[in-house]
Structures are given as C-alpha cells and as structure tokens.
Amino acid sequence: MNRVRLLVFNAALGPLDYRVPAGMDVEPGSVVVAPLGPRQIVGIVWEADRLPAAEVPDARLRPLLEVLPVRPLAAPLRRLIEWTADYYCASLASVARMALSSGAALRGGGTLTEYRLTGQVPERMTPQRAAALDLLEGEQATIRELGEIAGVSEGVLRGMVNAGMLEPVVVDIDRPYPRAHADHFQPLLTEHQAQVAARFVACVKDSRFHPFLLDGVTGSGKTEVYFEAIAAALEADLQVLVLLPEIALTENFLARFSARFGAPPVVWHSSLKSTERRRAWRAIGRGEAQVVVGARSALFLPFARLGLIVVDEAHEVSFKQDDGVRYNARDVAVMRARFEGVPAILASATPAIESLQMAEAGVYEKLDLPARFGGAQLPAIETLDLTKDPPERGRWLAPPLVEKLKDRLEKGEQSLLFLNRRGYAPLTLCRHCGYRFQCPNCSAWLVEHRLSARLACHHCGHETPPPAQCPECGEPDCLVACGPGVERIADEVAEIMPTARVAVVTSDTLTSPEKAAQFVAEAEAGAIDVIVGTQLVTKGYHFPDLTLVGVVDADLGLEGGDLRAGERCFQQIAQVAGRAGRGTKPGEVLIQTRHPEAPVIAALAAGDRDAFYDAETEARREAGAPPFGRWAAIIVSSEDEAEARDAARAIGGAAPNLPDVAILGPAPAPLSLLRGRFRYRLLINARRSAEVQRVIREWLGPLRFPNGVRVAVDIDPYSFV
Template identity: 80%
Template sequence: MTRIRLLQFNAALGPLDYRVPEGMQVGPGDAVIAPLGPRQIIGIVWEADRLPAADVPEAKLRPLLAKLPVPPLQPQLRRLIEWTADYYCAPLAAVARMVLASGGALRGPATTTEYRLSGQEPPRLTPQRRLALDALQGEQATMRELATLAGVSEAVLRGLANAGALEPVQVDIDRPYPPADPDHHQPDLSELQREAADTMVAAVQAHAFAPFLLDGVTGSGKTETYFEAVAAALRAQRQVLVLLPEIALTEAFLTRFGQRFGTQPVLWHSSLKSTERRRAWRAISEGTAQVVVGARSALFLPYAALGLIVVDEAHEVSFKQDDGVRYNARDVAVMRARFEQIPVILASATPALESLQMAESGTYRRLVLPSRFGGATMPTIKIVNLTEEKPGAGRWLAQPIVQGITERLQRGEQSLLFLNRRGYAPLTLCRNCGYRFKCPNCSAWLVEHRLSRRLACHHCGHETPPPRTCPECGEPDCMVACGPGVERIADEVAELFPDARTALVTSDTLNTPDKAATFIAQAETGAVDVIVGTQLITKGFHFPDLTLVGVVDADLGLEGGDLRAAERTYQQVAQVAGRAGRGTKPGEVLIQTRHPDAPVIAALAAGDRDAFYAAETEARRDAGAPPFGRWAAIIVSSEDEAEAREAANRLGATRPDLPNVEVLGPAPAPLSLLRGRFRYRLLLNARRTAQVQAVIREWLGEHRHPQGVRVSVDIDPYSFV
C-alpha cells in the first residue's frame, strides 16, 4: 500500500490522503503521525472506500512521518465510530478523537519521575509547606499533580524537594495490573439470582450478541448476579467493561468487586492523573486490563478482546452526553456489543421506558429479580400531603419526617433526606428592592452556596462572592434566600437535632473517589446519623442501618418542560426509596408533596411500578414520543442575539415538508442564554419510520451560516433547556 486515507481530527478539513514511505508498513486502524502544513498531526488510517477525499495526484502526496507504537484500532471499533457519527449527526473526526483519549499513551513504553514524602522535616516550615506536608500524606504523583492535590504552587514543592522532604521515585508507567481471580470468592446466590446468572454466563460463553435487561428491585443483588457473567468472561480470557453513571459510585462498587475478585478493576474517569490514564489506555489496547470500570467515555477505548459490557443503573440520565458528541452511552453500548458480537447487560431497578419496550418486543431478553436478597423486605411508603401537614414558618420538613428522624435517632438507626437541588437556595434576592441575583452569562438565577460562601451558576460555572450591598439599591445586608437546597435542609436538621451527626452528599462535597470512600466508611461504621443528599445518593449505596428515607419535595422534578419529567421523577424517588430497609431492619419512606393525586405520586405510594409504566407508555404512544416516535433537537446559537434569531428563522423557513416529520419552532430555548451565547431551538417529532438523520443532514446542508453561528444537533434529546 503506497497511498492511504487518513482520518485526522480537524472536522473542517475532512479526511486527507498521504503517501506511505518506503519501509513503513501501515494498514487500516493504525495510528500515525503526518505533516499538515508546518505542523505534525495524529490520525488514524482508514479504509479508503469508506471515506470521501479530494482527488489529489499521487505525485503531490506528502509522506507519513511515523507509525505510532500502539495496536491498530480493530474493525469493530472503526464501525462503531462510523455508526455513532452517522446516528448522532456528529463529525467522524470528533468521535474518533474520543478513542485516542490519552495522548501520552501513543508514544510507547516510558518511565516517569514521581515524588512522595520522605518523612524528613524541612529546616524551614512555612504555612504553605505545612499545608503541603499535611495534604500529601500517602500520595505519590508528578510535581504538577501533587501541587494540585495540595493546593500550593509547584515552587513550594520544589523547595520541599530541595530540602529533602520530597523524594523522587522512578516509576514504570505501564506496569501491569494485578490479575482478577474469577474464583476468589463464590457468592451465595438465591435461586432466582442463580437462574439469571446462568443465563448470562451461557451468553458470554457463546461469544454472540445478546442484549439483556436485568430488571431487579433495589437490594435484589443485581451486581452479585452479573458478577457471575464477569467471572465467565475472565475465565475465557476476555475483557469486561462496566459503565457507571457517577464517579462517586465507583468507590462502593470497587469494594464489592474486590471482595468478589480479590483485586481492583482498572478505572477510567475524568479524575485520573495523566499517568494513570496512559497506563490504563495501553493496558486496555494490549489486552492486559481485564475489567474496566468507567464513565461513559470508557465505551470508546480500544479493547483488544472485549467479551462483555455491563451498563449499571442503565436508566441514568448522566449516560447521555449533552455537549460535543451528544451520544447516549446506554444505546452506544448496545451497538458496540453488536459490532463485537458479545453480550451486553443493562441493569436497573427502574429501567428506561425505551429499554422496557425493547424487552417487550423481544429485542432484549428481560431477566427479573422481583424481591430483595436475603429476606429483606421492601420499605413501606407513605405520602405527606404538604397542603395539610404544613412545616412551620421558615421550615421545609413536615412533622411526620421530623418525628421519623427522632425515632431513628433514639433507636440508633440512620435517616436519609433527599432533595435534588444543590446549594443553600435556588434564588437570592434583595429584600429592599426585589433585585434578583442573575448569572451574567446565562438566563438562570445564581444559586447560593453558604458552605463555600459563593453565588454560583450551575450551568456555566460562573461564581462570585455574595456582595455586602445590593448591586441595584445599595442596601447593606439585604440578601434573602428563597426556597430550599440541600445545604438549607442540612441547616434545619442541625437546628432540630443539634446532637445528630449529619453528612451532606452532593457533587460539590463528594467530587473525588477519596471523598466518596470517606463518606461510605463513616456511614457504614455508624458515624453518621442523618444523610442529606441530591440524586447522587439515590443509587448504589447499601447502608443496613438506614431505615428512614424522607423525600423533601417530590414535585420538584415535575416542574418545567421536560417531556420525560414523570418517568425521571418516578425513577429518582423509587431509587432513593430503595435505600431504606436494605438490612434486617424494616424501612419506611415518607414522600412530601403538594400533589398527592398526581399519577406518578400515586404510583409511588401504591408501589405499583407496572401501573405507572403502563400509563406513561400510553401517554407517549398518544404523543408520538419515544419509544414510539423520534425526537431530534436543533440548537442555533450565537453571541449576537439577532444573528442567532435570524439563522434560526432561516432554518425554520426551509423546514422539511414531509408527512412523517413535524418541525416545531424555532423558539427561544428555555435557557435562552447559556455561557454567553443566545440560543434558539427547533424540535423534530417524527414517526419511527422516518430517516431522521438523513432528513436533518439534507436540510442543514442547504445552509451556510455566519462564522459566529453554531448549529448543533441532538438526536434523542434528554435535556430540553
């Protein structure tokens, strides 16, 4: 082969052709370095007949510079990249870039210098040095990573190294991971668990595509059940990928994995150090990483011998990526399993309606675990009608929940309060003139966070300290917090129960695996009496002494224009309810609501999941909504509002006129200003038979927009802001 087609990562340029120099052997899937103008770029050699390219004469082709020392991307992964780009209307280059997610891994074997505390005290102990010494106990990393961990400058650490307090350690970055033992511990499974496990094990051994929906109530032992399929893959010398929706869930999972297999899996998530990412990527591509546990991006790693994919908590919205390539990891996982010809397990106590419909149609095989493991019973659920049981002035917890916590404290049991709203209050205003504190970059209110003493936007990350005076009228000490966040609920608990030990669990407080591990240890050892948390606490945690769950505001998720609001509310409340009574002690769930007759609340109170899903299914069918119809959103944005509006109107004027496709809009997006960009939205509602992606590509391909205008496509959207 003397001429190759290169998929490089600048989507605007598209694929490029190069000449293979004499003595270099390359084929499809190889990662190479190529010249582009005065620069050098990395790309992937692709099958020439699958990519368009300009007709450049052979004599004008520039030669490749080098072949990178990594295994080629397998055909199955290349087909997944093509499918993802096609289905989600994304540039092929943007999808492929996710595969080569660790630039350092592409340069071959290497060592690096890391540093650790030597135990020697420096002669001069400044406050910064003391801070570093306290923060770095037990840590070993590069100088830059240690500086981030300690919250000091690299200069402070270099001073400690020169004084002998930090010592260098030469590390082989690509050292092998300890092997997992599929027979380390044989679990005691119930008859139903064993039956489901045997079915999945047989599929792993068959080496064929087999999608499963593992549908088990909270506490039924889904994890232990699919661990048997993981063990079967390990015995067959195949790799396993387990996707988790939240980094904070990783620690609890690691503990259970270690108990079953005698070691830890390989991790892949955004909090990894660069050397950890490099080591993991190379081990995955070479086949020595046996089990990978990661966030959604782990789905695109170049596994050498993948034998099983598990998507845990498969209903979770966080599996849908809302920027860049807007893919749903749950659905892409099924497609990767299909290309790899392996089983995929979607595990959930509250499956997505789409997954249940796939099981109903026979596309997925549904395995049901209807009862809790070990004789534990499901909690009793009671509704607290806030129109009758009104909390006191300035309070958010009604008397039944206060009484329930009191009884648990007397019995030495734990309580959990759930409110899916971070911070102290969702809105802050001036009591003198009514001024509302708004984000300068988004059409959203700033959320007060009293623990960190800041006003923050949860959309763009803008932060500012609370002002001493109102920016509008100049009144001092005038700020009023409106509505509750979890910090305000934690304050109320502290006032009502000053001796209770309270833990606040949100993405702000459990933002690293280490913090999650500390919280789990405290909760499991009984060092926490009351847990106050957001949706982060609704899944994956198992605390035997937790017997009361209080849902502070069950109506919160039903607000706004989210077309999946009822389903999402049901899932969240059912999941958090499932934290109660998981041990030998019975559990109780109290749900505060102002709308006890709402279908979703009534279904929760009755514990009748099937009735809720049946009603939701019919509502979706009548509306032509997924899974009975197709949705696609087109978002037009610009820093200039008039420019965004005009571009959206031009698109609207040329909307496709098809009997099976309806286009709604354009209209300002509910969040009309986001990160400094004005946004307009068009929504396509199509029948299942419509070729939505082809319609969108043809429609958008007719337009050339000003340079400041961005047009993004969201197939199967979950967010409607």
C-alpha cells in the same frame, strides 16, 4: 499498500490521502504521524472505500512520517465510530478523537519520575508549603499533577524537592495491574439469582451478541448476578467493560469488586491523572486490563479482547452526553456489543421506557429479580400532603417526618433526606428593593452555598462572594435566601436534633472518589445519623442501618419543560426509596408533596410500578414520543443575540415540509443565555419510520452561518433547556 486514507482530528479538513514509504508497515486502524503543511498531525488509517475523499494524484502525495507504537484500532471499534458519527449527526473526527483519549499513551512505554512526601518537615515553612503538605498526604504523581492537586505553582513544589520534603520515584509506565481471579470468593446466590446468572454465563461462553435487560428491584442483588458473567469472562481470558453513571459510585463498586475477585478493576474517568490514563489506555489496548470500570467515555477505549459489556443503573440520564458528541452511552454500549459480537447487560431497578419497549419487542431478553436478597422487604411508602400537614413557618420538613427522624435517632438507626437541589437556597434577593442575584453569563439565578460562602451558577461555574449590601439599592443586611437546598435542610435537621450527626452529600461535597469512599466508610461505621443529599445518593449505596427515607419535595422533579419529567421523577424517587430497609430492619419512606393525586406520586405510594409504566407508555404512544416516535433538537447559539436569532430563523425558514416530520420552533431556549451565548432551539418530532438524520443533514447541509454561530444537533435529546 503504498497509498492510504487518513482520518485526521479536524472535521473541517476531511480525510486526507498519504503515501506509505517503503518499509513502513500500516493497516486499517494504524495510528500514524503525517505532515500537514509545516506541522505534524496524528491520524488513523481508514478503509478508503468507507471514507470518501477528493482524488489526489499519486505524485502529489506526501509520505507518512511514523507509525506510532500502539495496536491498530480494531475493525469493530472503527465500525462503532462510524455508526456513532452517523446516528448522532457528528463528525467522524470528533468521535474518533474519543478513541485516542490519551495522547501521551500513543508514544509508547518507558519510565516516568513521580514525587511523594518524605515525611520531613523543616522548621520554617511558607504558608504555601504548609498547605501543600496537608493536601499531598498519600499522593504520588508528577510535579505538574501535584501542583494541580495542591493548588500551588510548580516552583513551590520544586522548592519542596530541594528542601527534602518531596522525593523522586521512578515508575514503569506500563507496570501491570493486579490480576483478578474468577474464583477468589464464591457468593451464595438464591435459586432465582443463580438461574439468571447461568443465562448470562452461557451467553458469555457462546461469545455472541445478545442484549439483556436485567430488571431487579432495589437490593435484589443485580451486581452479584452480573459478577457471575464477569467471572465467566475472566475464566475465558476476555476483557469486560462496566459502565457506571457517576464517578462517586466508583469507590463503592471497587470495594465490592475486590471482595469478589481479589483485586480492583482498572478505573477510567475524567478525574484520573494523566499518568493513570496513559497506563490504563495502554493496558486496555494490550489486552492486559481484565475489567474496566468507567464513565461513558470508556465506551471508546481500544479493547483487545472484549467479551462482555455491563451498563449499571442503565436508566440514568447522566449516560447522555449534552455537549460535544451528544451520544447516549446506554445505546452506544449495545451497539459496541453488537459490533464486537459479545453480550450486553443493561441493569436497572427502574428501566427506561425505551429499554422496556425493546424487551417487549423481543430485541432485548428481559430477566427479572423481583425480590430483595436475604429476605429483606421493600420499604413501606407513604405520602405526606403538605397542603394538609404543612411544615412550621420557616421550615421545610412536615411534623410527621420530623417525628420519624427523631424516632430513628433514638433507635440508633440512620435516615436519609432527599432533595435534588444543591446549595443552601436556589435564589437570593433583596428584601428592600427586590433585586435578584442572576448569573452574568446565563439566564439563571445564582445559588447560595453557605458551606463555601459563595453565590454560584450551576450552569457555567461563575462564583462570587455574597456582598455585605445590596448591589442595587445599597441597603445593608437585607439579603434573603428563598427556597431550600440540601444545606438548608441539613441546618434544619441540626436545629431540630442538635445531637444528630448530619452529612451533606452532593457533587459539591463528594468531589473525588476518595471523598466518596470516606463518606461510605463513615456511614457504614454508624458515624452518620442523617444523610441529606441530592440524586447522588439515590443509587448504588447499601447501608444496612438506614431505615427511613424522606423525600423533601417530590413535586420538584415534575416542574419545567422536560418531556420525560414523569418517568424521571418516578425513577429518582423509586431509587432513593430503595435505600431504606436493605438490611434486616424494615424500611419506611415518606414523600412530601402538594399533589398526592399526581399519577407519578400515586403510583409510588401504591408500589404499582407497572401501572405507572403502562400509563406513561400509552401517553408516549399517543404523543408519538420515544420509543414510538423520534425526537431531535437543533440548538443555535452565538455570543451575539441578533446573530443567533437570525441563524435560527434561517434554519426555520428552510425547514422541509414532510408528512412524517413535525418541526417546532425556532424559539428562545428555556435557558436562553448559557455561558455567555444566546440560544435558540428547534424540536423535531418524527414518526419512527422517518430517516431523521438524513432529513437533518439535507436540511442543514446547504446553509451557511457567520463564524460566531454554532449549530448543534441532539438526536434523542434528554435535556430541553
């Protein structure tokens, strides 16, 4: 092979051909360095017949410079990259970049100098050093990473090194991870669990593609069952990928995994330090990382011997990426399993309707766990009609729920209050002139956070301290918080029950896996009486003494323009209800609502999941919505409103007229300003048989827009804002 085609990480360039110098050994998948003008770029050698490019004479080809010391990307991963780019209308370059997500790992192993505290404390310390001392307790990392952890400059840390407060430690970049053992601990499964586990184990041993839908009620032991499949993969010296929807769930999972297999799995998520990412990426590529637990980006890691993929909480919306390459990790996981020729397990207590339909069609094999483990019973569910039994003025918890909370506190049992709204209040206004605090970058209100004393935008991250007076009329002490967030509910609980120990659990408070682990330890030790949280507490946690769940506002999930609102609301409330009564004590769930007759709420109260799914499925069928039709969105944005509007109208004006494709819009997006960009949307609703991706490419391909305009395509959208 003296001529190769390179996939480079610049979609505008397209594939480029290069000459292979004598003595250089390359193959499809090799990661190489090549010249581009005066620069050097990294690229992946690709099959020329799968990557069209302009023909360039051999004499004009420039030679490759270097083959990087990593295993070539295997053919199944290359096919996955091609499929993802094609299905989600993304560039090959942007998808391939996710496979080489640790640039430092490409340069090989070696040693690295990290630093840790020595325990020495000088008599005189600057405030910055004192703050760093507290934040760096138990940490070991490079100077740069320690600076990010402590929020101080590298100069401060180097001064601490010179003062003897930090000491260098030389570490091997490629040091091995502890080995997991399939037989470390053998759990006792019920007969039903053992039957399901045996089916998984047989499929892992067969080493063939087979997608499963594991449908088990909350507390039925789904994790223990798929752990048996992981054990079978470990015995066969195969690698396993487990996808979790939230980083906050990782620490809880790690503890369960370590208890079963004697060592923690390799972790992969965005909060890892760069040195940890480099070590993990290289171990995965060499086949030494046995089990990898990660967020959706772990799907594109270069596994050497992948033998099983598990998607836990497979219904979760967070598996859908809403920027960059807008892919759904649940679906891409099944496709990776198909290309690798391995089983895939989608586990959920509330599967997505799309997954249930695939099972009904025979594409997925559905296995059920209909009962809780150890004889625990599903909680009793009751609705509280807020129109008939409203909370006291200025409060948000109805009297019956308050009485239940007090009863649990007296018994020494735990309660959980669920409200999917972070902060103290979603809106702050001036009672004098009516001024409302809005984000300058987004068409959204600023949310008041009293724990951090900030007004914050949850879309762009803009923050500002609450002013002492109204910025519009200048009136002092006139700002009013409107509506409840979890912090406000926590304050109400503290007023009602002053002795209760209350924990607020949101992405603002559990900002790292370590903080999540601390919360779990405190809850399991009985150091928390009432948990007040967002959707972060709806899944994965097992607290035996938690016997009461209160849903503060069940109607919140039914608001807005989300076309899957009913299904999502059902899943969320069913999942949070599943936190109650997981031990020997019976559980109870109270759902506060103003619409107890709504199909979602009525189905939850009756415990009739099948009736809700049947009605929702029939409604989707009539509307031609997924899984019976296809959805796609086109999002147009620009910092100039007129430019965005004109581009959207140009797209709408060029829309094809096809019998099996309906195109709605353009119209301003519900969130018409986001991060300083004005946004317009078009929605495509097509029959299942329509080739939506081809239609979109042929439609948008000839159009040209100003440099400031971005046009994004979202196949199978979950967000409609």
